[in-house]
Amino acid sequence: MTRYATLTADIAQSIHAGVLQPGDKLPSVRSCCAARGVSPSTVFQAYYLLEARGLIRARERSGYYVASGAHHPPPEPEIARLPHPASLTVDVSERVFSILQASFQPGTVGLGSAFPAPQHFPWNKLAQSLAACARQAQPQALLDDLSTGHSGLRRHIARRYLADGMPLHMDDVVITNGALEALNLCLSAVTQPGGTVVVESPCFYGALQAIEVPTHPRDGIDLQALEAAITTHRPQAIWLMSNFHNPLGSLMPAPHKQALCDMAARLQIPVIEDDVYGELYFSARRPLPIKAYDHAGWVLHCSSFSKCLAPGWRIGWVTAGRFTQAVARQKLTTSISTNAPAQAALAHYLEGVGYDKHLRQLRHILLTQRDAMAQAIAQYFPPGTRATRPEGGYLMWVELPEGCDALALHQQALTAGISLAPGPVFSASQRFERCIRLNFGLQWDARTIPALQQLGQWCAEMQQHGIRR
Numbered sequence: 001m002t003r004y005a006t007l008t009a010d011i012a013q014s015i016h017a018g019v020l021q022p023g024d025k026l027p028s029v030r031s032c033c034a035a036r037g038v039s040p041s042t043v044f045q046a047y048y049l050l051e052a053r054g055l056i057r058a059r060e061r062s063g064y065y066v067a068s069g070a071h072h073p074p075p076e077p078e079i080a081r082l083p084h085p086a087s088l089t090v091d092v093s094e095r096v097f098s099i100l101q102a103s104f105q106p107g108t109v110g111l112g113s114a115f116p117a118p119q120h121f122p123w124n125k126l127a128q129s130l131a132a133c134a135r136q137a138q139p140q141a142l143l144d145d146l147s148t149g150h151s152g153l154r155r156h157i158a159r160r161y162l163a164d165g166m167p168l169h170m171d172d173v174v175i176t177n178g179a180l181e182a183l184n185l186c187l188s189a190v191t192q193p194g195g196t197v198v199v200e201s202p203c204f205y206g207a208l209q210a211i212e213v214p215t216h217p218r219d220g221i222d223l224q225a226l227e228a229a230i231t232t233h234r235p236q237a238i239w240l241m242s243n244f245h246n247p248l249g250s251l252m253p254a255p256h257k258q259a260l261c262d263m264a265a266r267l268q269i270p271v272i273e274d275d276v277y278g279e280l281y282f283s284a285r286r287p288l289p290i291k292a293y294d295h296a297g298w299v300l301h302c303s304s305f306s307k308c309l310a311p312g313w314r315i316g317w318v319t320a321g322r323f324t325q326a327v328a329r330q331k332l333t334t335s336i337s338t339n340a341p342a343q344a345a346l347a348h349y350l351e352g353v354g355y356d357k358h359l360r361q362l363r364h365i366l367l368t369q370r371d372a373m374a375q376a377i378a379q380y381f382p383p384g385t386r387a388t389r390p391e392g393g394y395l396m397w398v399e400l401p402e403g404c405d406a407l408a409l410h411q412q413a414l415t416a417g418i419s420l421a422p423g424p425v426f427s428a429s430q431r432f433e434r435c436i437r438l439n440f441g442l443q444w445d446a447r448t449i450p451a452l453q454q455l456g457q458w459c460a461e462m463q464q465h466g467i468r469r
Contacts (some may be wrong), residue, residue, distance in 0.1 A: 077386040117442050120362055203241075230263075239274070246277070280366060381455070409458055
C-alpha cells in the first residue's frame with residue numbers, strides 16, 4: 001500500500017471502530033506529518049480520499065472533522081461470484097423498458113432513474129449560449145467539420161483532458177449523438193456480427209453477445225478473471241466503465257488501469273471505455289480514465305455532456321486511438337453528423353468560466369445527497385444490508401439481506417409511487433436477485449427520506465413474512 005492509502009485505512013478503521021466519533025477533529029496536516037513522518041501531500045491525499053468516502057468533512061479555517069454518522073455506514077458488498085464465464089445473449093427485455101419508464105412517471109420518487117435531476121443543471125446559461133450562437137450563425141460554418149464535429153468544441157474537450165494530465169489532440173476527437181452512439185460506433189468499428197464482447201457483471205448495456213466477468217464494488221473489473229475469459233473465449237473487445245461504474249459506483253485504481261492497458265496491448269484486444277461520469281468526482285482531482293494509460297492505441301474512450309452539463313442535448317464524443325479513422329467512417333455512414341447548433345452552443349458556453357463553477361456545485365450536491373442516502377440506509381434498512389460508497393457519480397448499489405427479493409420490492413414500490421432499479425436487469429444471467437440500484441442524484445425533497453424508510457420497512461417485512469410477488 002502507498003503511504004497515503006495506509007494513512008487512509010488507519011483513520012477509516014478508527015472511525016468505524018468508534019475511536020474517532022462524529023464531530024471529533026482530526027490532527028492538523030502539520031502534526032500528522034510530524035507524527036507519521038510523511039509529506040503534507042500524503043496527508044492531503046488521505047484526507048481528500050476520506051472526505052470523498054463521506055467519513056470526514058472540511059470546515060473552512062478550522063480543519064477536518066469526522067462526519068455525522070460516519071462510524072456506522074452500511075458495509076460494502078463483496079465481489080460478485082459468477083460461474084465459469086460463458087457466452088450469453090444480452091437482450092433489453094420488456095422488463096427493462098418498463099423499469100426505465102417507471103422512473104419517469106410524474107410524481108414518482110425517482111430512486112430508480114439513471115439520470116440526475118434536471119434542476120441541477122444551468123439551463124439559463126445554456127439557453128443564452130444557444131441564442132447567441134443562433135444569432136451569429138454562418139451557414140457555411142454549419143457544414144465545417146460536419147462528420148467529426150465542431151472544431152471549437154473538440155478543442156475545448158482536448159484542453160480539459162490536457163488540464164487533467166492527459167494530452168490529446170483535437171483531431172483525435174469525434175463528436176457523437178451522446179455517449180450511446182459513441183459506444184455503438186466503437187463496437188461497429190472493432191467487432192464483426194456474431195462476435196462476443198466481454199462485459200462486467202453487473203453492468204447495463206444493450207443487446208450483444210457477451211461474456212460476463214465479475215466486477216468489484218470498489219476496484220472495478222477482476223483483472224485475473226478478465227484475462228482468463230479472454231484466453232478462453234477469444235472475444236473481439238472489452239466493454240467497461242472504470243470511473244464511477246453503473247450500477248456499482250466503483251472506481252478502478254490507477255495501477256489497475258495501467259495493468260488493463262498492458263493486458264490489452266499484450267493480447268491485442270480493443271477496450272471500449274464508457275466514462276460518462278468522470279467529471280462527477282468527490283476527491284481533489286478527476287481520476288484519469290483508462291485512456292490516459294494507453295500508449296498503444298487499444299483503448300476507445302467514450303464520454304458525454306449528458307450526465308454533467310446538458311442532459312437531453314445528446315452531445316458525446318469518442319477518442320479511439322488506432323481505431324479513430326474506423327470510428328469516423330462508421331459515423332459518416334450512419335448518422336453523418338451531430339446537432340450543429342447544440343455543438344456550437346456548448347463550445348460557446350465552455351469559453352467562459354461557468355462550467356467549472358457548475359461542476360463544483362453539482363459535485364457538492366451529489367456528495368451531500370450520497371451521505372444522506374447512506375445514513376438513511378444504515379438507519380432504516382434491516383441488518384445485513386450492504387451498500388457501496390461511491391467516490392463520484394450518483395449511483396449506489398445496495399445488497400439486501402437474505403429473504404429479500406429485488407423484483408418483488410420493485411413491484412411493491414411502484415404501487416406507492418417509488419421507483420428503483422432491481423439487480424437482475426444488470427445481468428445477462430439474471431443474477432443479483434437481492435440487489436437494487438438507487439440514484440442519489442435525484443431532486444432531494446421531503447419525500448425522499450420517507451421513501452427510503454418505506455423501502456427499508458418492506459425489506460424487513462419480506463424477511464419476516466416471506467416474499468410476495
